[in-house]
Amino acid sequence: GQQVMQIPQYQHVQEGEDFTTYCNSSTTLSNIQWYKQRPGGHPVFLIQLVKSGEVKKQKRLTFQFGEAKKNSSLHITATQTTDVGTYFCAGPGSGGSYIPTFGRGTSLIVHP
Amino acid sequence: DGGITQSPKYLFRKEGQNVTLSCEQNLNHDAMYWYRQDPGQGLRLIYYSQIVNDFQKGDIAEGYSVSREKKESFPLTVTSAQKNPTAFYLCASKPRGDHLYNEQFFGPGTRLTVL
Numbered sequence: 001g002q003q004v005m006q007i008p009q010y011q012h013v014q015e016g017e018d019f020t021t022y023c024n025s026s027t028t029l030s031n032i033q034w035y036k037q038r039p040g041g042h043p044v045f046l047i048q049l050v051k052s053g054e055v056k057k058q059k060r061l062t063f064q065f066g067e068a069k070k071n072s073s074l075h076i077t078a079t080q081t082t083d084v085g086t087y088f089c090a091g092p093g094s095g096g097s098y099i100p101t102f103g104r105g106t107s108l109i110v111h112p
Numbered sequence: 113d114g115g116i117t118q119s120p121k122y123l124f125r126k127e128g129q130n131v132t133l134s135c136e137q138n139l140n141h142d143a144m145y146w147y148r149q150d151p152g153q154g155l156r157l158i159y160y161s162q163i164v165n166d167f168q169k170g171d172i173a174e175g176y177s178v179s180r181e182k183k184e185s186f187p188l189t190v191t192s193a194q195k196n197p198t199a200f201y202l203c204a205s206k207p208r209g210d211h212l213y214n215e216q217f218f219g220p221g222t223r224l225t226v227l
Contacts, residue, residue, distance in 0.1 A: 043204075102155040
């Protein structure tokens with residue numbers, strides 16, 4: 001099926017530093033979603049991006065969808081310990097199906 | 113409160129035994145999904161169902177079985193044929209299987225350990 005590649009796998013930051021995770025696809029995506037999973041918890045939906053070049057913000061989180069709709073990023077400004085967790089991107093499955101295909105996730109570790 | 117429930121939270125089984133994981137939702141969602149999560153592997157799709165009495169294999173269906181007799185329920189059976197069943201299992205649902213808006217709602221998960 002269609003794959004979305006996510007990097008990095010892990011990221012250690014000092015509290016207050018910025019953090020970015022990237023999601024890439026070899027094919028055009030009709031949409032992309034981002035989820036956050038806290039340690040020991042379950043994934044929680046953050047946002048969906050649909051339009052080429054779209055940028056959305058949620059407080060310190062900024063989500064971008066590339067102009068070619070093949071890549072996306074999540075940027076966190078001035079990380080806090082509450083940001084700890086694994087961030088997943090998810091794209092539609094192969095053939096434009098609506099079965100989400102998840103990236104492997106980026107685990108964010110914030111050191112106080 | 114509306115949501116997805118999975119039970120139990122932790123489950124221990126002996127090797128060679130079948131085990132059934134429960135997933136119930138009262139969100140009136142048509143589509144339901146089962147994922148397996150291993151460290152560093154992300155979420156891998158086991159089975160999904162877009163409507164009652166219909167389900168499809170995902171990427172790693174071997175050794176698993178499901179049923180969808182009711183809209184609210186999508187139980188997953190981990191059979192003895194699954195070679196490495198110890199993992200975190202997540203159930204999810206969303207309003208429509210074929211809708212562009214793809215937000216999935218996840219249950220709290222069941223951590224299965226096979227001894």
